[in-house]
Amino acid sequence: MKLNIFNNQTELNEQLAQYVIEVANNSIAEKGRFDFVLTGGSSPKGLYHLLSTTYKDKIDWDKTYFFFGDERTVLPFEKDYNGLMAKESFFDNLELKDGHIFYVDTNLSPEEAAADYKNKLDEHFSDSAIIFDLILLGMGDDAHTASIFPHTTLVNNEELSVASVWVEKLNTNRVSLTAPLINQAKHVVFITFGQNKAEALAKVFGEEKDFANYPSQLISPVNGDLQWFVDEAAASLVKK
């Protein structure tokens, strides 16, 4: 696990964009395509914009496939749908071919949407192991990641799968990749900045393992690498 600390969001996004470009180009050179899982929330908007404008020509988008680590159970493209944020800040700047974006179908019930997404992943990976090239993750100020929230069933889910989960504190369901599935990826990167993430980040990097309270601690790729891209503010309470 590597903790990369930057002075500010601008530097963080710039360096993370270079990292994504490198992983994308290596993946395309090695296997002919780049399977890229996006995070939702607000943190990645600047990165998505940078990749799809300034660095648009640095990645072969015809060989790139986009997925989502989690989705909120609002209807597709309604406010708060993670896919809407990605569409507006990323995809709308590119000329993507059909079939390159795997949205979660929230017209279905949460359970059905999770099963449907897992089927689509199995199909894309031709029924072999689902190993993404790069999974980008955010972290909430409660240390949740994807939609693996503290004290939810997803904390103890040991399947390599996609699951629906009831999140009591938000009074809603979510759909999320499970931690074991995330941990199959070749590269996992957290993007985390701002003072409001400082306490959670210190806990996640603390010596005590407490997955129920700090689900981001569950992320530990089996054969891949884990990087954190954070700013000084978020890292301010981490013991160095």
Ligand SMILES: O=C1O[C@H](COP(=O)(O)O)[C@@H](O)[C@H](O)[C@H]1O
């Ligand atoms: O609800 C969510 O929150 C996390 C963190 O979001 P951020 O706004 O603090 O960046 C995000 O990673 C996840 O995809 C999203 O559904």
